[in-house]
Amino acid sequence: MSALPKRDFALEVYMSKWEFAAKHHLTASDAESMPLVSLLSLATPVDRAEFDRMHLGYTETFGAPALRAEIARTYEHVVADDVLCFAGAEEAIYAAMQVLLGPSDHAITITPNYQAAETVPLSICEVTGIPLDPENDWNLDPDRLKAALRPNTKVVSINFPHNPTGKILSQETYHAVVELCRSRGIWLFSDEVYRLIERTPSIRMTQAVDVYERGISLNVMSKAYGLPGLRIGWLALKDRDLLKRLEHFKHFLSICNSGPSEQLALIALKARAQILERNRGIVRDNLALLDEFFGHFPDLFDWRRPDGSCVAFVRYRGADGVEMFTRELIEQAGVLLLPSSIYRSELNPVPEQYFRIGFGRKAVPAGIAAMRGWLEAHRR
Ligand SMILES: Cc1ncc(COP(=O)(O)O)c(C=O)c1O
Incomplete structure (x- = not known):
């Protein structure tokens, strides 16, 4: 393949x-x-001065320490060392699938989907799609997910709030998905880029990394924050070995983020x-x-x-x-x-x-x- x-x-x-x-x-x-200019007007004087003084050299592959610390604050149980920054969410999806999957593995994703969620894993291994049901308010049926699991299923990839339907899973369904992954030690790759824009905060889903030791949470400055031009995305996960392998893979992609973008993302997150x-x-x-x-x-x-x-x-x-x-x-x-x-x-x-x-x-x-x-x- x-x-x-x-x-x-x-x-x-x-x-x-x-x-x-x-x-x-x-x-x-x-x-x-x-x-x-509007984003800069939201900066603290210290962060603004830092932006003006920036040297335009290479930056740390993992992401600027201050940015990773601020990203960690958007989770319940994440610290800066659990975060690896990427050039947008797209690079993170590509890197994660390449690092997690090999030709003899099996992955599961949902349909319809943001196409990277199926085309990238399909270039590596067999993939099963679990359809969201339009007759049932685009719900995900955990029984269908269970039936699709194979002994070699390595990754289950979900995306809620969902592109293109905006679907958010009920707590019960989400819990069922997490428990299915947990029972088989499967990585749960959770694309959470639309999080923080919900019809009401009470239906907001907990982030995968906060509820599951093999949860991988993907997020980005592009969607809820409206700053896609920064090209700052990230993965948050607890497994340090996997994090290191992802960092090493990033060396073949963007290597590091743009320094000015990192500082601007930090300013935006502080003013979130x-x-x-x-x-x-x-x-x-x-x-x-x-x-x-x-x-x-x-x-x-x-x-x-x-x-x-x-x-x-x-x-x-x-x-x-x-x-x-x-x-x-x-x-x-x-x-x-x-x-x-x-x-x-x-x-x-x-x-x-x-x-x-x-x-x-x-x-x-x-x-x-x-x-x-x-x-x-x-x-x-
Ligand atoms: C579900 C989903 N994931 C990832 C991405 C990629 O985000 P970015 O453009 O920030 O790389 C998008 C962009 O539309 C998306 O809809």
Whole structure:
């Protein structure tokens, strides 16, 4: 087997074409970003001076010690030494799968998924997809997971809040997943990049590294904090040997993070209460607009507010089908959505006639207005 992914990353290919060309990016998966000057205005005087004085040399592969310490504070039982920084979440997914899996192993992931979650492990070993059930509010059935386990299952990979549905597992289901992994010593790779944007804090899931000795928690500055341009992500895990092997693998990738980005991530994390409050406010306002918008077209869309994240997977009921709808919408109205074909999986059929909509950004109202204007002109 080749260690190179065998399939292009459909979502990223689509984004390369449209993300910066679309007039209305209505499928962004990140919360509103901010200019550098605004982020710097949130810094303490000491952190600001540190940023201005920075030498632009190589940095520590593990990540700046102060940043790792601040990241550790976002967990219940994590210390700085449990954290390894990466160039975004994407590099961390790639490194983790390459280090954890070999050709004779088996991995399990969920479908639909952020494609790296299946394409990277599939380039290494056999992978089983557990479908989230659209008829049951996109729930994960732990019995299906149990039935898919093999003696050589090494990794179970999950992602909640989930891209693209926003699904969050109930405590009971999450506990069942953790216990299944624990009973077989399986690594639980938990992509938690949409954490901290939940419909209500009471449904927020505990991070895998905090509940399971073989839990590997993935997070990043890109989504809830709205700072994807920093390219600062991280893994938090307790196993020091694995952490070291991951660090050694990173030597073949980015080697180390960008120093200025690390300092900016530190500033943002220290100001996280303020940044998250702003972003959650934007999400709340946009969700109210989406309720209103979808309420106008009950025959065209099945809309239900997602549990968390700033994306939702909405069923399109028009006779033309979602592929045609999304194509015409971008070509004629400049509004970008992601049709379900972008989430095609090699593991399972992915429910058709859905599209991903994003609602983390300030420009969302303009996108909704453009979509509404187009629909009213074309569908009534
Ligand atoms: C579930 C999930 N994991 C990982 C990533 C990658 O994040 P980053 O762009 O910060 O590398 C994304 C980005 O969309 C995502 O949706």
